[in-house]
Amino acid sequence: MLNNKPRTLSEDPxxxxxxxxxxxxxxxxxxxxxxxxxxxxxVVCLDNLSTGFYKNIAEFIENPKFTFKEGDIRNLETCRLAxxxxxxxxxxxxxxxxxxxxKDPIATNASNIDGFLNMLVAARDENVKRFIYAASSSTYGxxxxxxxxxxxxxxxxxxxxxxxxxxxxxxxxxxxxxxxETVGLRYFNVFGKRxxxxxxxxxxIPLWVKTLLSHERPVIHGDGNYSRDFTYIxxxxxxxxxAAFIPWQIFLDQLKNYSTELRLEKASDQIFNVAFGGNxxxxxxxxxxxxxxxxxxxxxxxxxxxxGPYRDGDIPHSLASINKAIKILNYKPVVNAKKGFEKxxxxxxxxx
Numbered sequence: 001m002l003n004n005k006p007r008t009l010s011e012d013p014x015x016x017x018x019x020x021x022x023x024x025x026x027x028x029x030x031x032x033x034x035x036x037x038x039x040x041x042x043v044v045c046l047d048n049l050s051t052g053f054y055k056n057i058a059e060f061i062e063n064p065k066f067t068f069k070e071g072d073i074r075n076l077e078t079c080r081l082a083x084x085x086x087x088x089x090x091x092x093x094x095x096x097x098x099x100x101x102x103k104d105p106i107a108t109n110a111s112n113i114d115g116f117l118n119m120l121v122a123a124r125d126e127n128v129k130r131f132i133y134a135a136s137s138s139t140y141g142x143x144x145x146x147x148x149x150x151x152x153x154x155x156x157x158x159x160x161x162x163x164x165x166x167x168x169x170x171x172x173x174x175x176x177x178x179x180x181e182t183v184g185l186r187y188f189n190v191f192g193k194r195x196x197x198x199x200x201x202x203x204x205i206p207l208w209v210k211t212l213l214s215h216e217r218p219v220i221h222g223d224g225n226y227s228r229d230f231t232y233i234x235x236x237x238x239x240x241x242x243a244a245f246i247p248w249q250i251f252l253d254q255l256k257n258y259s260t261e262l263r264l265e266k267a268s269d270q271i272f273n274v275a276f277g278g279n280x281x282x283x284x285x286x287x288x289x290x291x292x293x294x295x296x297x298x299x300x301x302x303x304x305x306x307x308g309p310y311r312d313g314d315i316p317h318s319l320a321s322i323n324k325a326i327k328i329l330n331y332k333p334v335v336n337a338k339k340g341f342e343k344x345x346x347x348x349x350x351x352x
Contacts, residue, residue, distance in 0.1 A: 024093030026052030073115030101160035112163035135184035158313035188275035192233025224283030232340030275320035292345035
């Protein structure tokens with residue numbers, strides 16, 4: 001059974017008076033983390049603006065507690081300069097998208113493997129308190145098990161998935177060899193404000209919202225019955241703070257007991273699913289976005305989707321078990337997909 005000894009944590013832990021580096025801070029998740037952590041901390045943003053946007057951080061530029069460093073994680077010296085004097089690193093920088101990785105695996109590898117290793121080395125040498133990084137549900141690959149549990153993965157289905165799995169292996173090695181505290185958060189289809197609809201590899205929600213508001217028909221790849229564990233950004237922010245805040249020894253004690261419960265006595269990697277723990281089919285997603293946007297633009301209600309071919313590298317279904325994060329991190333996701341779709345429809349309508 002899980003250790004029931006009293007926690008030394010408050011019910012609502014907060015990082016305060018720390019210097020935090022957020023890589024990929026001009027991106028969707030990174031900019032939301034900046035907005036949150038800047039309330040109580042100094043924040044450094046490192047971004048090369050290749051997939052992130054200056055507009056996402058423009059409102060923070062005049063804040064004396066905020067520093068923007070334009071640079072590329074593929075350059076080790078850039079990483080060293082960015083992490084200097086920082087207490088925590090939240091590593092969100094990556095070249096995302098399964099289709100993009102299939103088209104250009106070399107670029108994906110350079111950012112997601114070389115860049116990740118550079119950040120680990122820089123964080124190790126700066127002796128940061130903890131390195132929290134964006135892992136991915138793509139790591140589950142061809143595993144058909146539902147819900148997805150952290151200790152049981154399949155074979156990767158794309159170059160992107162390979163890179164995210166190798167990130168976990170590298171982080172584990174740096175913890176074991178150098179004592180760098182690392183925590184990987186396997187994100188499941190995160191969505192929310194500032195998620196970009198621009199470019200050929202835009203995520204499905206902002207892309208469909210943009211298409212609907214343009215009174216055009218979105219394309220559903222497949223028959224619409226593939227499903228995802230769509231996770232609202234507020235839940236992701238909570239998980240990141242908890243992953244940074246919980247004292248390492250309590251972390252390890254709780255993990256040890258949890259692992260024994262699962263007959264995983266040798267488990268040592270600090271990996272957690274970050275999701276809501278429910279799934280939505282693509283046709284359900286389309287209907288939810290259309291219905292919510294129709295509240296602001298009635299013409300949207302008449303739009304029907306186009307069904308196209310399945311995409312290479314896509315997994316049929318994604319549903320997370322979040323029991324490990326609940327028990328060890330005290331993770332308590334509060335925004336379900338339905339509420340998140342309402343929130344995001346409102347934000348996109350007001351900001352498009």
